[in-house]
Structure formats: C-alpha cells, structure tokens
Amino acid sequence: MALADLQALERSYLMPTYARHPVEFVRGSGSVLWDVEGNEYLDFLGGVAVVSLGHCHPALVEALTTQAGQLMHTSNLYYSEPALQLAERLSRGSLGGKVFFCNSGAEATECALKLGRRHRPRGNFVVLRGGFHGRSLGALSATPQPAKQLPFEPLVPGFTAVPRDDPQALSDVVDEQTAAVLIEPIQGEGGIHPVPVETLEAARAACDRSGALLVFDEVQCGNGRTGTLWAYQGLGVTPDVMTTAKGLGGGVPIGACITSPEYGDLFQPGDHGSTFPGGPMIAAAANAVLDVLDDRSFLDAVAEKGRRLGEGLERLGVANLEGAGLMWGFDQPEAPALTRSLLLDQRLVVNATGPDRIRLLPPLTVSAEEIDTALERLGTAIG
Ligand SMILES: Cc1ncc(COP(=O)(O)O)c(C=O)c1O
Numbered sequence: 001m002a003l004a005d006l007q008a009l010e011r012s013y014l015m016p017t018y019a020r021h022p023v024e025f026v027r028g029s030g031s032v033l034w035d036v037e038g039n040e041y042l043d044f045l046g047g048v049a050v051v052s053l054g055h056c057h058p059a060l061v062e063a064l065t066t067q068a069g070q071l072m073h074t075s076n077l078y079y080s081e082p083a084l085q086l087a088e089r090l091s092r093g094s095l096g097g098k099v100f101f102c103n104s105g106a107e108a109t110e111c112a113l114k115l116g117r118r119h120r121p122r123g124n125f126v127v128l129r130g131g132f133h134g135r136s137l138g139a140l141s142a143t144p145q146p147a148k149q150l151p152f153e154p155l156v157p158g159f160t161a162v163p164r165d166d167p168q169a170l171s172d173v174v175d176e177q178t179a180a181v182l183i184e185p186i187q188g189e190g191g192i193h194p195v196p197v198e199t200l201e202a203a204r205a206a207c208d209r210s211g212a213l214l215v216f217d218e219v220q221c222g223n224g225r226t227g228t229l230w231a232y233q234g235l236g237v238t239p240d241v242m243t244t245a246k247g248l249g250g251g252v253p254i255g256a257c258i259t260s261p262e263y264g265d266l267f268q269p270g271d272h273g274s275t276f277p278g279g280p281m282i283a284a285a286a287n288a289v290l291d292v293l294d295d296r297s298f299l300d301a302v303a304e305k306g307r308r309l310g311e312g313l314e315r316l317g318v319a320n321l322e323g324a325g326l327m328w329g330f331d332q333p334e335a336p337a338l339t340r341s342l343l344l345d346q347r348l349v350v351n352a353t354g355p356d357r358i359r360l361l362p363p364l365t366v367s368a369e370e371i372d373t374a375l376e377r378l379g380t381a382i383g
Pocket residue numbers: 103104105106107109132133134135184188189217218219220221245246
C-alpha cells in the first residue's frame with residue numbers, strides 16, 4: 001500500500017496521538033531497518049529502548065515461535081513455568097524480593113504506586129521534575145510535565161515534585177506521610193539526564209528515616225542499557241522497589257515491578273491483577289532476552305560501546321551531552337527538523353525528546369562500526 005494510502009487510513013481511523021515520520025519500516029535485522037522501498041537505515045532509537053537485542057535476534061525469534069506453537073495464553077488462574085522462571089531470574093538479578101508482571105511501563109508505575117499505598121495507607125508520593133513514568137492517570141500524575149498533565153486535570157492527588165538537582169528540597173518534603181519516592185535514575189523521555197547521585201543518596205536517606213518506599217523506574221535505563229543489568233547497580237544506591245518494561249521484552253510488551261525481600265508480600269490476593277501479564281509467550285521472550293543480556297561480557301561490551309558513542313559525540317562538539325552506556329542526549333536547535341533530515345537524508349533513526357534535544361538509544365547489540373557510521377552521519381547532518 002502506498003504511503004499516501006496509509007496516511008489516509010491514519011487520518012480516518014487512528015486517534016491523532018502521534019506525529020509520524022513519512023516512512024514505513026517493513027523489515028529489520030540487528031541495528032538495520034529497511035523501508036517499504038528497500039532503503040536501508042541505521043537504527044539508533046531501537047523502538048525507544050525496546051529492541052534491546054536488535055531487530056529479529058535469532059534467539060528471541062526462536063523462543064517466540066517455539067512457544068507460540070506450543071501455548072500462547074491461559075490466564076493467571078493457572079501455573080506457567082516461563083513466568084515463574086522469569087520472576088526468579090528478575091528477583092535474583094536485582095532486589096531479591098517478589099515480582100508482579102504487567103504489560104507496559106505505565107502499568108509497572110501503577111503497580112509501584114499501589115504498593116506504596118499498601119505500604120502506607122493514604123500516603124503521598126514524591127517525584128522529580130523532568131521525570132516520566134507513563135500516560136495512565138496515576139503514572140501521569142507522577143509525571144510533572146505541565147503540557148502532558150494540564151489537559152487531563154484533575155489528576156490523582158498527593159504528588160509533590162522537586163527538582164532533580166536539589167537533594168535538600170527532596171529531603172525536606174519526605175516525611176511520615178510519604179508512601180513512596182519515585183525516581184527515574186536517568187531521565188529518558190526528559191532527554192537523557194542522569195539524576196545526580198547526591199539526589200539518589202538523599203532519597204535513600206529520607207526513605208530510611210521516614211519509612212517511605214524508594215522506587216526506581218528502570219523502564220528505560222534498565223535491562224543492560226547502562227552496562228550493568230540495572231542502572232542502580234552502577235550508582236551505589238539500592239531502591240526498595242524497581243519498575244521495568246521496554247527492553248526486557250526485546251520487542252514484545254512486558255512490564256515488571258520488583259521488590260526487595262522486605263516488601264514482597266505487601267499485596268494480598270485480589271489487590272492487583274491483569275489479564276495478559278506473565279503469559280507463556282511473552283515470558284519465554286523475556287527469558288530469551290535475559291539469556292543474552294544477563295552476561296558479564298555482554299554488559300562490559302555495552303559499557304565499552306557506550307564510551308565509544310559518548311566520546312564520539314563529544315568530538316562532534318554537541319552541546320550539553322549527557323548519558324551513560326548506550327543512552328545519550330544532547331542539545332540541538334530545531335531538533336525535530338534535524339531528526340527528520342537524519343531519517344530521510346542520512347538514513348539514521350534517532351529521536352527528538354523536545355524542540356531542542358536529540359536522544360540516541362541504539363540496540364545493545366550495536367557494533368563499533370555501526371557506532372562510527374552513525375557518528376559520521378550525525379556529523380554530516382549537524383555540519
Ligand atoms: C522511564 C519510563 N517510565 C515509564 C514509561 C512508560 O512506559 P510505557 O510507554 O510502556 O507505558 C516510559 C516510557 O517511555 C519510560 O521511559
């Protein structure tokens with residue numbers, strides 16, 4: 001079908017929530033995408049940090065097709081080995097407590113907020129400015145960005161936002177009425193801004209003092225992206241609860257909320273639930289992703305490639321470069337226009353998180369050569 005016909009269908013039948021580029025991708029392999037006309041692109045966005053193993057990684061395809069041919073879904077009313085194996089691996093590889101599966105990052109946020117309320121009934125929440133936790137009404141209430149929040153007021157009450165670089169302000173607002181402090185250790189949708197470690201430490205201390213839960217949102221910065229399996233493992237501050245999604249599925253929808261041992265039994269039967277999560281097919285996919293990611297030499301390579309990308313961007317002289325591992329952002333005037341010309345002229349897929357910020361989130365399997373090619377194309381476009 002021609003692009004004009006797709007656009008006509010979109011105008012007629014899709015709610016107009018996205019500004020799409022005029023490209024239809026039809027095939028992918030590793031860090032490469034092909035459009036319907038056969039043009040080849042280098043993907044440095046990875047489906048917004050989802051395609052952690054690159055497109056159509058053979059182990060992921062194999063896990064999905066095998067499980068799809070065996071059993072796709074039964075419901076959470078019965079046992080299923082792939083989900084229980086996945087829960088054990090997630091717990092052992094992170095906080096050591098229990099896991100609730102869901103379908104997305106926003107749902108993982110909702111789970112963490114409800115856990116907070118179970119922990120401290122009627123308690124409030126503290127979040128950081130510039131953070132993003134999802135679009136459902138609870139997650140949106142935790143996302144202090146006026147443009148996203150204002151059209152949907154009244155929001156869920158009880159959220160206080162403080163600056164990400166003011167540890168004292170954070171410490172001052174956390175008290176015995178606080179259910180949880182929710183932090184994205186590296187703010188992704190905000191344009192890739194690592195939260196200062198002093199803020200993370202202040203949050204940890206404030207939660208220890210007040211008894212509030214410290215929750216880290218690792219939906220974007222987790223799953224190996226920073227060169228450790230979870231970002232917090234490289235930061236020296238351990239949360240009580242962690243959320244993740246995106247790269248855990250490598251391309252299929254999954255989310256998870258993981259606790260430390262102390263908070264594993266906050267929910268009781270009937271407190272929370274969902275139809276699809278923990279299904280055999282999605283859990284088999286996530287297990288296949290972890291088989292690749294949860295490996296010291298793979299994670300070391302992510303860190304090494306991340307340094308190569310960061311140093312290359314620095315050499316290009318981009319402004320306000322921030323990031324870690326394979327997630328980087330920098331300032332660039334008219335970022336959406338640059339993103340479009342990178343896509344259409346340079347065949348490099350990146351994205352603009354705002355009018356003047358570019359974000360790079362390549363697959364974790366990206367090669368050093370692909371990083372050099374992406375830097376060349378960026379250099380050409382930036383001039
Ligand atoms: C840090 C973070 N939390 C939550 C979300 C929401 O995830 P989802 O879009 O899967 O609901 C996102 C999505 O970009 C995210 O980056």
